[in-house]
Amino acid sequence: MNHLLTRRRALTLGLAATLSGCAATPEYKPQRGQMGKDVMWLPTSERLTEKMLQMAGAGPQDLLYDLGAGDGVIPIYAAKTRGLRAVGIEYNPKLAQHARNNVVRAGLSDRVRIITGDIFVEDFSQATVVTMYLLPELNQQLRPTLLTMKPGTRLVSNSFDMGDWEPDASHEEGRESALMWVVPAPVAGRWTLNMPERRWTMTLDLSQRYQKIGGQLSIGGVTQPVLGASLRVDELQWVFIGPDEGSYSVRTRVSGSEMKGEVSSYGVTHPMGGRKL
Ligand SMILES: C[S@@+](CC[C@H](N)C(=O)[O-])C[C@H]1O[C@@H](n2cnc3c(N)ncnc32)[C@H](O)[C@@H]1O
The missing domain is CATH 2.40.128.20 (Calycin beta-barrel core domain)
Known part of the structure; x- marks a missing residue:
């Protein structure tokens, strides 16, 4: 009996919420390891993000692009701590929206933009700092595009290398590592x-x-x-x-x-x- 009453009450409350237009949709929560288009989602830790920004010498004059932005941790942290502008490109529309919500929550809507899109399609040629947490083969696929960027653009990758393009700097701390390249001018x-x-x-x-x-x-x-x-x-x-x-x-x-x-x-x-x- 009690059970029936509870059920009826729940239905009534649900109907009232729907009618009043305020049905509470639980916020989307990404799961570590969930598959993305070309690589799964795993967030970079704030500690490594800080190190990656240090390696890039990122400052207020920079425009940072995070390729495969996930929940937006890198663009948000970079805008907050370095005063720079940042753009994240994320393929998964739900994750991109979640990152946008995080940007609003951080009060950074004027400096951080999250684009729903594919890193192999979107234009990020204006970036002065590029961050990536992808895979070695994806870094290598991006390499020809990265090499045509403005000389002096800094590229920082969480964990993964760029094939035979040796990094200009690297860092290892515990289980985390980062590599940094500076785009050279074409002189050949x-x-x-x-x-x-x-x-x-x-x-x-x-x-x-x-x-x-x-x-x-x-x-x-x-x-x-x-x-x-x-x-x-x-x-x-x-x-x-x-x-x-x-x-x-x-x-x-x-x-x-x-x-x-x-x-x-x-x-x-x-x-x-x-x-x-
Ligand atoms: C390992 S996570 C890194 C997330 C974030 N950059 C960070 O370091 O915290 C890789 C992200 O790339 C996204 N992704 C995978 N393939 C993509 C593609 N082709 N274009 C844009 N995003 C992609 C995944 O959905 C995932 O969120």
């Missing part, structure tokens, strides 16, 4: 160089694999390997031996098809420029 190709102080005809052939540089320099038809070449974002450094047997250290900045900088030899510094052929 043939360059003609000029040093107004010397009348040498110089042709530089550069090969590039990510941030690793090799090549050959030809001065007046005599070819030598480029020595100790390094590239950090758009700053290219290397050494060559001049026709006068002197050792010359070059430090230039590359911007598109222009190279500008200086060359030092035995304490004397001269300007050096270059153009891509």
Whole structure:
């Protein structure tokens, strides 16, 4: 009898709630390990998020994109602690809505946006910091797109590498780890160089694999390997031996098809420029 009364009361209350339009829908709660389009959902811990942002040197001037945003923990934490703007891309519409609710709850609607979409379709080329907690094969699929981003863009991945693109920094603490890459300027190709102080005809052939540089320099038809070449974002450094047997250290900045900088030899510094052929 009691049971019947309870049931009737529950039905009446349910009907009243439906009629008054305030039926309480329980909030969607994602489950750790639930499958997503290409990878499951697992949140990055706040501790590792902090470390990833430190590695990227993220600050208020940055625009961060989190690829596969889950519940939005990274964009929210980054906007809150670094004062930057952030966008999360999440494929699962329910999870994306849950992340949006978290953004509202954090009072960050003016700085954090969650897009329901596919990381392989959405445009994130404006990002200056990209965070990922995907899988090595997904990182590698994204790699060609990531390499066309603005030189200097920082990419930080929770746990997973980017194949043969070696990270510029890595961090391990307990069971957590993160890797960071800086997008290098594209410098491969043939360059003609000029040093107004010397009348040498110089042709530089550069090969590039990510941030690793090799090549050959030809001065007046005599070819030598480029020595100790390094590239950090758009700053290219290397050494060559001049026709006068002197050792010359070059430090230039590359911007598109222009190279500008200086060359030092035995304490004397001269300007050096270059153009891509
Ligand atoms: C391991 S979780 C990481 C979540 C969040 N970035 C973090 O670190 O806390 C990966 C997320 O990517 C989402 N995802 C999987 N494939 C995706 C795709 N193709 N486009 C957008 N999101 C995707 C999953 O739904 C999941 O929320």
